[in-house]
Amino acid sequence: MSTQPISDVVISRLPLYLRTLEFLEKEGRQVTSSQELATRLGFSSAQIRKDLSYFGEFGKQGTGYAIPFLQSKLREILNIDHLWEVGVIGAGDLGRALVHYQGFAAQGFRIVAIFDDAPKKIGMAVGALTVQSMGEVARVVRESKLQIMILAVPAQVAQAVANQLVELGVRAILNYAPITLSVPAAVRVYYLDPVVGLQSMAYYLK
Amino acid sequence: MSTQPISDVVISRLPLYLRTLEFLEKEGRQVTSSQELATRLGFSSAQIRKDLSYFGEFGKQGTGYAIPFLQSKLREILNIDHLWEVGVIGAGDLGRALVHYQGFAAQGFRIVAIFDDAPKKIGMAVGALTVQSMGEVARVVRESKLQIMILAVPAQVAQAVANQLVELGVRAILNYAPITLSVPAAVRVYYLDPVVGLQSMAYYLK
DNA sequence: TAGATTGTTAATCGATTAACAATC
DNA sequence: TAGATTGTTAATCGATTAACAATC
Incomplete structure (x- = not known):
């Protein structure tokens, strides 16, 4: 995590991560990985981990990311935790x-x-x-x-x-x-x- | 000019150049410069010259770009010289x-x-x-x-x-x-x- | 434990820009 | 000619990725 301003290209990918998490959640999934998100979005898994790392540590080694938790974190980050x-x-x-x-x-x-x-x-x-x-x-x-x-x-x-x-x-x-x-x-x-x-x-x- | 594949970010700016030329043309203008296009689009003039240079030499030193000529070149490049x-x-x-x-x-x-x-x-x-x-x-x-x-x-x-x-x-x-x-x-x-x-x-x- | 996956570093890759010779 | 602007090179800047220690 860092406090320097985060690049616009990073920010513009966050809504795509959120959207993919919502898709997986609707399928009843609880957990995902940077690799799975990457495949669905056509990015590299390293990019996804790096993007998220600007904001905190949201995953667990060996396990991946809890979908509802990461969703709520992304909503906070994007400032859409309200209407x-x-x-x-x-x-x-x-x-x-x-x-x-x-x-x-x-x-x-x-x-x-x-x-x-x-x-x-x-x-x-x-x-x-x-x-x-x-x-x-x-x-x-x-x-x-x-x-x-x-x-x-x-x-x-x-x-x-x-x-x-x-x-x-x-x-x-x-x-x-x-x-x-x-x-x-x-x-x-x-x-x-x-x-x-x-x-x-x-x-x-x- | 070169024959290597041209980056997607370059291609995605060409429609903006074309649109700006059309705007200037409607104002009755005949000639523009990389600097003028840059100011209107919020880019650097070097970027515009570099982008265009991938496809040929369309300007004149000291003068700039003939608007109708560059428009028609961009339409050719973008493959929209037909419907x-x-x-x-x-x-x-x-x-x-x-x-x-x-x-x-x-x-x-x-x-x-x-x-x-x-x-x-x-x-x-x-x-x-x-x-x-x-x-x-x-x-x-x-x-x-x-x-x-x-x-x-x-x-x-x-x-x-x-x-x-x-x-x-x-x-x-x-x-x-x-x-x-x-x-x-x-x-x-x-x-x-x-x-x-x-x-x-x-x-x-x- | 063994396997999986994170977060992060350093290397790589690619895009942008500063600068300037060429020249209209 | 003097001023302006191109096209291009080399330097800089920034983004992506490979790799791996940490650890669940």
Whole structure:
């Protein structure tokens, strides 16, 4: 264990470890090993042990890792041992699909608001939520102390919306818009762009 | 320039270069520099020059890069100088949102089919397409020679569907299901999981 | 005990960047 | 010409892995 800042690539693998543990747990398993996790994820077992070692000692020699224990440790480390409330900007097909998606709550996140600026969308029901106008973003982010927002707006407006979110103190943006956002270093952005994925895979389809 | 295989991290940045060039082009710009691209993307200019140098010499000393020329070179390199036909498995909210998304065609991809196994979804219109049954996947993939498929199905069935796609000769899978797929090394998988993004960002929200 | 697996070190591997000659 | 910027080399930085003592 160490106190130096831990690399981003290490952090980005922790959710995959957690997800694999959840999979094994659902199969009724109690214990796993770095080797088993490695095989399932396509990593080396040394990498998994090294990644975990940045945070503590969670295994037993000769035995491996107790699945529920390691899960709970990873949730603590990732800061998802409680539910984060999240807002969605953009009530297009994607924004609405995100609100309908049932996979967030079990993983530490709950979507509590959705916003759009199109008059015909404002007031529309999406699941248990109602689309609010963009004018409400500031109030809702402040009142609910939202720190994480999902951007599901067209590329042309994404930077302007991001600026507004940064201004309001939002600290993490899950960005579906196909644009690299310019934000202060303290604000995290995670990019999800299907086109980037398709284009980089196309390279290999010679 | 060299003929050794080029690292995946290099390839994954090329779509970002292309996207930035398109942005500058829309602003009416004719020429850019590695420094300008670097600033917009948060990379170093040396990295951009090095990445491009794996594929050729596209710039002019003292001047920089002609935007339309570099765009067309990147499209060639990425193998997107023609339109790829793509199929979507899963006609849930996400699958339908993907079919409706207008951003693919200009980037080299066209969704030509959508499949689901729920009887109530089969036959449903989604944009210009009609949801087909899973029984049709084999026929359509073969007839249209689809090499790229998008997986927008629940995690529990994703591996089984992936197996079927691999069997049919599909070579690239854009995977929205929250599971690491096990596929032969020759098959590319690109993962898009919002939960992984949210969880890794939550780490920093101490 | 014998076998298995951890946590960690040191070596290796690979990616990034600083620097600069070449040249537009 | 003077200034700017490329393409490339070599150095640096950082991430991965092999190996193994410790120990369950």
